[in-house]
Amino acid sequence: MFFLICVICGYINMNYTYGPVPSRRLGLSLGVDILPFKTCTIDCIYCQLGRTSDLTIERKSFFPKEEILAEVVLVAAQTNPDYITFSGSGEPTLNADIGWLIREIKTQTGKKVAALTNSSLLWMPQVRSELMEADLVVPSLDASTQEAWRKINRPHPDLDFKRMIEGLVTFSNEFSGELWVEILFVKGINDSPEHVESLFSILSRMRHTKVQLNTVVRPPSEKSALALSYKELEAIAQKLPPDTEAVLPYRKSGKQVSAHGHKELILAAIARRPMTIKQIEQSLGIPPERSKAALEALITENKAAVSLHGGEDFYEAKQ
Numbered sequence: 001m002f003f004l005i006c007v008i009c010g011y012i013n014m015n016y017t018y019g020p021v022p023s024r025r026l027g028l029s030l031g032v033d034i035l036p037f038k039t040c041t042i043d044c045i046y047c048q049l050g051r052t053s054d055l056t057i058e059r060k061s062f063f064p065k066e067e068i069l070a071e072v073v074l075v076a077a078q079t080n081p082d083y084i085t086f087s088g089s090g091e092p093t094l095n096a097d098i099g100w101l102i103r104e105i106k107t108q109t110g111k112k113v114a115a116l117t118n119s120s121l122l123w124m125p126q127v128r129s130e131l132m133e134a135d136l137v138v139p140s141l142d143a144s145t146q147e148a149w150r151k152i153n154r155p156h157p158d159l160d161f162k163r164m165i166e167g168l169v170t171f172s173n174e175f176s177g178e179l180w181v182e183i184l185f186v187k188g189i190n191d192s193p194e195h196v197e198s199l200f201s202i203l204s205r206m207r208h209t210k211v212q213l214n215t216v217v218r219p220p221s222e223k224s225a226l227a228l229s230y231k232e233l234e235a236i237a238q239k240l241p242p243d244t245e246a247v248l249p250y251r252k253s254g255k256q257v258s259a260h261g262h263k264e265l266i267l268a269a270i271a272r273r274p275m276t277i278k279q280i281e282q283s284l285g286i287p288p289e290r291s292k293a294a295l296e297a298l299i300t301e302n303k304a305a306v307s308l309h310g311g312e313d314f315y316e317a318k319q
Contacts, residue, residue, distance in 0.1 A: 016068045018088070018272040020081040021279070023210065025026050025138070026114060027248065030081035031272060032072055032105075034065055037319070040090040040301050041120040043154040044142075046186055048218035048273055049089055050319075056094065057121065057156050065097040069104050075107045081157040083136070086115040088272055093121045099130030099311065106133070111183035114138060116182075117291025120159055123167030136178045138166055140211075144198030147299075148190045159290060165202060181211045185233065187226040190279065196239050211244040213237055219309040227310070262286055262294040267303060271317035274307070281314075 020028040043052035084105055086092040102113050114136040121127045131137050143149035146161040172179055185191045216227040233246035265284055280291045295315050298304035306313050
């Protein structure tokens with residue numbers, strides 16, 4: 001990929017970074033995406049990015065690591081995020097350079113680094129070793145049984161549920177940083193009392209800083225993926241370890257970054273994840289009226305689309 005810095009217009013062509021975006025968990029988070037779009041080990045029914053197009057468990061270097069690092073360092077210096085977060089369009093531990101990138105980003109930016117993972121490759125000692133460099137790891141634990149795992153996460157056929165769980169438990173007890181376990185609930189699949197009890201059994205074997213309960217908050221891959229109410233999440237939290245919390249939708253305001261080239265910045269942001277106009281304002285510092293104008297132009301150009309979810313309009317880039 002070609003990394004472009006336009007000094008005259010002040011615009012950075014962000015090939016590997018997006019945002020900073022408002023995160024309900026991490027504050028202002030500069031996302032780092034080190035995979036081709038929708039390359040993943042699983043194909044979750046709730047995924048906001050749609051179906052996985054490259055379902056794989058093969059780890060490799062997808063892009064030049066030096067190029068990724070240069071962009072992250074530059075964008076972080078200009079945007080001052082709370083966290084630099086490995087996330088994006090697939091499972092970041094598929095990239096064999098993630099350990100090197102975490103180390104170098106921390107050294108060269110001085111920022112905290114987080115890694116979001118679906119936990120599917122934590123059975124690999126090398127993956128566990130590479131994630132040890134992060135300040136915060138957020139592993140997913142959506143299922144406590146193989147049946148639920150296959151229904152909600154739809155893993156690569158070569159992945160084994162029990163091996164995945166053991167890898168997650170092992171990593172949690174080896175890792176010295178903060179570890180926030182995320183459990184995303186889909187109504188009728190992993191929210192039964194029996195399933196919650198099984199989740200408790202797994203969590204009791206793990207060392208974790210907190211357990212965060214989430215649900216479907218953006219348009220999902222499958223329309224059958226239905227959300228739980230916040231009240232339902234709170235009730236489940238009472239049945240899990242004391243450090244469990246139900247996650248509220250992000251409402252932070254105040255910390256903003258300047259923006260140049262509104263259409264380009266907005267398109268880059270919504271290409272990574274669907275966003276509301278309010279989220280665009282919080283993330284990029286672009287006033288709502290300008291966001292609306294830019295989004296209308298992008299829709300007219302057939303570069304973006306809008307969909308209604310949970311009573312809100314979410315804008316996403318067309319692939």
